[in-house]
Amino acid sequence: MQVFLPRPDMAIEEQIPEVLFAMLLFGEARGEPFSGKVAVGSVVRNRTLHPRWWGHNLREVILKPFQFSCFNFNDPNREKLLVPWKWEDYPVYDECYEVAIGILENDLPDNTRRSDHYYSIDISPPRWARPECKTVQIGGFSFYRLEI
Numbered sequence: 001m002q003v004f005l006p007r008p009d010m011a012i013e014e015q016i017p018e019v020l021f022a023m024l025l026f027g028e029a030r031g032e033p034f035s036g037k038v039a040v041g042s043v044v045r046n047r048t049l050h051p052r053w054w055g056h057n058l059r060e061v062i063l064k065p066f067q068f069s070c071f072n073f074n075d076p077n078r079e080k081l082l083v084p085w086k087w088e089d090y091p092v093y094d095e096c097y098e099v100a101i102g103i104l105e106n107d108l109p110d111n112t113r114r115s116d117h118y119y120s121i122d123i124s125p126p127r128w129a130r131p132e133c134k135t136v137q138i139g140g141f142s143f144y145r146l147e148i
Contacts, residue, residue, distance in 0.1 A: 001101065003093070003094050003098075004018065004022075004097065005085070005093070006023055006081060006082045006084065007019075007082075008082045008083055012063075012078075012081060017058050017059055017104075018097070019097075020058075020059065020062055021041070021044065021058065021062065021100035021103070021104065022093065022096045022097040022100040023070075023081045023084070023096075024044065024062050024068055024070065024071070024100075025037050025041055025096035026080070026081065026084050026088075026093055026096040027068070027069075027071070027075075027077040027080065027081050028040050028070050028077075029139075029141075030096060031140075032138075032139040032141070033139055034095065034099070035138055035139065036138050036139030036140065037095065037099040038099055038102070038103070038108050038111055039111050039115075039118070039136075039138040039139070039141060039143060041099050041100060041103040042103065042108075042111060042112045043115055043116060043117065043118055043143065044061055044062060044103070045103050045104075045110065046112070046115060046116050046148060047061045050116070050147070050148040052147055052148075054067055058104075084096075111136070111138065112135055112138070112143040112145075113136055113143070113145065114135070114148055115136070115143035115144055115145050116144070116146055116147050116148050117129075117133075117144040117145075117146050118141045118142060118143045118144065119141065120140055120141055121137070121140050121141065121142055128144070129144055130144075130146075133145055133146050
């Protein structure tokens, strides 16, 4: 599979959708095992398949303000998104791209039980993280189904 890298000469918002998706996985889940990357990507797919306030297509869902912290202007991961090879070895981004394509082509099943939210277990639970909505924990993330 040919892997497309982010174009540093273009704004994040202008990247092609599959690269934007891989950038999200790199920013949010690069330290997770493959299953953790699939889980984070599944949340994106679930939100795209069930449009709500967070957007009606892949680009809108990914770029919805304050939904994926790596895109926040004050997040330290944001500077890494356009040049991931400066921060990690190429295989790390390659796996993120592989997961993004696998999800977009429906080759990777949802391992989150249709979750539409997640958070890192390294932080205090957000106020929306009600125990009755928790679906699964995969790697360093807890997943929740709140709206679909």
